[in-house]
Amino acid sequence: MSGPGTSAALPPALSAALAEHPDPVEAARSLIALEQYPEAGEFPVERGYIWTSCASVENGNPLFWDDGAAEAITGGPVAPPSMISVWFRPHHWAPGRSEAALPLQVHFDLKAVLDLPEAVMTDNTIVFYEPVRPGDRLRTHQVLRSVSDEKVTKLGTGRFWVIEVVYHNQEGELVGIESYTGFGYRRATS
């Protein structure tokens, strides 16, 4: 995920943080540990997408194709764990929507408040908890975990940050946590 993604108007939590902390780094760090951007998936977990995903990588795991095996091993059909973020990517178009929602909004908020025009994701960890099953309605929120001091890399000068995306099912059970390390920066020569 890279390139410009700043929004013209800062979100309320960020505006409030800046009002209290005029220093942008302190403002960003004041958001650490806050649960932000609670969101429900636009559609329930469904088998069509599970099969399309498995087909795209020729995954023949019987958990996804053989109901008998799924019943015996996982107590019924489950979704591939690696699909956890798939259930939150917005439709390419929806009635009445004028602009596409940005996934991982906290990342773009940090670029905006820290005035760092470029950003890359350096690594991504996913931890899997309760299995995700067809019919589940998942919910998510984002949590900023850290903002580093200024660093100089071959890309430019900027800061690293860690953002978690936390996923729960309709029963409130934790199903996964994704952790992204981003580096927002200003190019060395510009």
Added chain:
Amino acid sequence: MNGPAPRLLHGQVAQGDRLPELVYEVTATTVVLGALASRDWRPMHHDKDFAVHRNGTRDIFLNTPNQAAWFERYLTDWTGPHGRLGRVTFRMLGSVFPGDTMVLAGTVGGAAVDDQGCGWVSAAIELAVAGEVKTTCAARVALPIGPDDNPWTRGPERWKP
């Protein structure tokens, strides 16, 4: 519930074991199908003109969520369906394009049983093209510790990924 027997037990795995390689010829269809299957509509994963002229890459390229699906398939081809993923960490080092032959290869880093009696294996996997590593994946996967064990039956209190 009588299902298929576990394909791989925790005790059959040791540090240094090599996972079987997976070799796959990537086409434009691989990239586009993978992007759409993961609901990633961004044009650099289906529009070559955009990828070349806006992103400065030589072609469209595999997206990260689809690479996650490739790594999952690679791991569970090895473990069988009783293998339950606990944790994966990806590091993207380069892009994978149509025309590339990607090779996934992995090595077992260790095997241990936690205080809940769950058998864990760590594996380091590399996705490479022409010998150049494009993505690394550090994975932690649970395997049955015996023929009657099944990591999928562990509820939250006994599942510590």
